[in-house]
Amino acid sequence: MVYSEDKWISWVDELAEKDIVIIDDFISDELYKTIMDFFSVIEENERLKKAGIGTSQDYQIQKEVRGDLIYWLDPKRDPPLLLFFNLMEELREKLGMYCFISLSGSEFHLAKYPIGSKYEKHIDQFNKRSNRQITVLIYLNKDWKKGDGGELKVSNEEGGFTVEPIAKRMLLFKSNVVEHEVLLTNVPRYSLSGWLLHQPAALGSLLG
Ligand code: OGA
Ligand code: NI
Numbered sequence: 001m002v003y004s005e006d007k008w009i010s011w012v013d014e015l016a017e018k019d020i021v022i023i024d025d026f027i028s029d030e031l032y033k034t035i036m037d038f039f040s041v042i043e044e045n046e047r048l049k050k051a052g053i054g055t056s057q058d059y060q061i062q063k064e065v066r067g068d069l070i071y072w073l074d075p076k077r078d079p080p081l082l083l084f085f086n087l088m089e090e091l092r093e094k095l096g097m098y099c100f101i102s103l104s105g106s107e108f109h110l111a112k113y114p115i116g117s118k119y120e121k122h123i124d125q126f127n128k129r130s131n132r133q134i135t136v137l138i139y140l141n142k143d144w145k146k147g148d149g150g151e152l153k154v155s156n157e158e159g160g161f162t163v164e165p166i167a168k169r170m171l172l173f174k175s176n177v178v179e180h181e182v183l184l185t186n187v188p189r190y191s192l193s194g195w196l197l198h199q200p201a202a203l204g205s206l207l208g
Helices: 005-018 029-044 059-065 079-099
Strands: 020-023 069-072 103-113 119-122 132-139 152-155 161-163 170-174 179-182 189-198
Touching (some): 005 020, 005 079, 005 170, 029 103, 059 119, 079 103, 079 132
Antiparallel strands (some): 020 170, 069 103, 103 189, 152 161
């Protein structure tokens, strides 16, 4: 186990209460380096591909709405990321224990937002596919500074707030309720993001 039970409980409580939790330095320096080394190899081998949105086929629209390049991870094909997958298993287990959310699976991708790209306001549950329960965002931008852009803007009833995409920070939020967007980035922006997926829960769920 990477984190103490107390830490998990406080994070899971905050997620349940506020729909979103931000955890700084969630990944270690070692794991950060492992992910970045892996990311470099994927990028050099030109394995990052234009991301789609929902079921839209229109490339022009996709480009305007969402400008990132992604690579879907696979625990079997991508063994260098074993530590990461283990950590996500721990997360899934704790959410099950303390929130009664039954999460049967997960999906993760690397994402690069090239200079001048963004992702317009959306929620992560598409109309035709609603099994995404918890969004996981891990930011990887080491020397991020004000003016670099690419902040995550979260909208809520009070208006909202922005989150800087700084290295080793993790965000968790409820995929079905939290509206968010990626603001235009002025530098290449790196992240590892994904979703914990649903299975009907026997004891009820904080997601309602
Ligand atoms: C997404 C998304 C936000 C981010 O991929 O659905 O909203 O900060 N990403 O990378
Ligand atoms: Ni999103």
